Amino acid sequence: MYASYTFTVLSKVWEKVNRFYEYSLLKRTYIKIKDPLKKLSSGSLLVAFLTQESAILEISFLCRMYYVVVDIINNLLRNLNTFFVKSLKESSSYKLITKIRTKCFRNSKLDLEIIIKNSYFVRVITYIFTLDEDNGGEKWW
Known part of the structure; x- marks a missing residue:
């Protein structure tokens, strides 16, 4: 359907929620409350003033x-x-922290990149936005 696993799942969930809402008690109740209020406020000057985009x-x-x-x-x-x-x-504390940081990570820029790239957080985010190969990697956006 879409090129992203996440977007495909979210769109299917949205379709189900819409279908359930169409025939739900919540929608019928909302309509029964909304329609009379809409009729009551149709001639109201206050509602007209508050809802219009005015320079006043x-x-x-x-x-x-x-x-x-x-x-x-x-x-x-x-x-x-x-x-x-x-x-x-x-501040002296900032200077101390900077000195410690440079001492600890002097030659380990690559090590830090490897640690970040292999972290579970980055893996999960990468997996979420991985394109689905079934559709040839088409962009859904």
């Missing part, structure tokens, strides 16, 4: 205040990040 909401005072608060928080966090990055590189 964007230029409102409350929206501008929200943007100001979010900008202040973003600038504060950005400044804190800059401060901590600078002080981290100047």
